[in-house]
Amino acid sequence: MSSNAYDCGSVKPLSELFKLLAEPNRLKILCSLGLECRPVSDVVEATGLSQTNVSFHLRLLREAHLVRAERRGPFVYYCLYDPNLLAILDQMRKWLEAHEATMGEESIRRAK
């Protein structure tokens, strides 16, 4: 068949991951967690979002197993399930920057 079609298998799981990462506030939350575990209140302060909103997003991230929650006394600490996620995000950003740089040149060639 078409020689060079990529094996896209089931795109569902991948697209669901992207959907989670597509929300700016969720990205902020993930980044604000960094490599450590932090209580919700820290995330609220770091992101400037409402507590309700942070909890809302944290639930989605938790259900997707991107973050993990554990109680410590009255606090609930959240941390990344897999620290590699940050590395991946970083790599994506680098790709984006390089890509956008290329786009800059491109807009010149665009004449006609």
Added chain:
Amino acid sequence: MSSNAYDCGSVKPLSELFKLLAEPNRLKILCSLGLECRPVSDVVEATGLSQTNVSFHLRLLREAHLVRAERRGPFVYYCLYDPNLLAILDQMRKWLEAHEATMGEESIRRAK
């Protein structure tokens, strides 16, 4: 301040990229393009989507400079702007699979 907070800089561009990739059909389209250039009709056939729908998504991808369009006779050929995108997608999928495998073990430990 908070020692280990990741530099999230502006999450906007990154989240917009993710948003584009979060649509299953858009992912299918990108994968069906593979490393070659293909006319829209090929993509329609490969994905099983309506022509209108494919054009709709291709427009978004084009405006984001993820794909490029060029006319060849009566056809319009689309190709990935940066083939590395496929490599990135592949890497993401591998991460996901490894991650989900870990989750499997995790659900055992979950017993209170």
Added chain:
DNA sequence: ACCGCACATGAGTAGTAACGCATATGACTG
């Protein structure tokens, strides 16, 4: 110039997701 093919676009609709408000839960303190 007309017609047909490949593709693009505009309008309208339906489904979904984010957010705020109010309230519930769960843990510690007196």
Added chain:
DNA sequence: CAGTCATATGCGTTACTACTCATGTGCGGT
């Protein structure tokens, strides 16, 4: 065990996005 602090959840609203239908546009052949 009443009260308070940290966090979670249900509900209602609003905004966005994918999709379809109908139609427009550009190219090639006759």
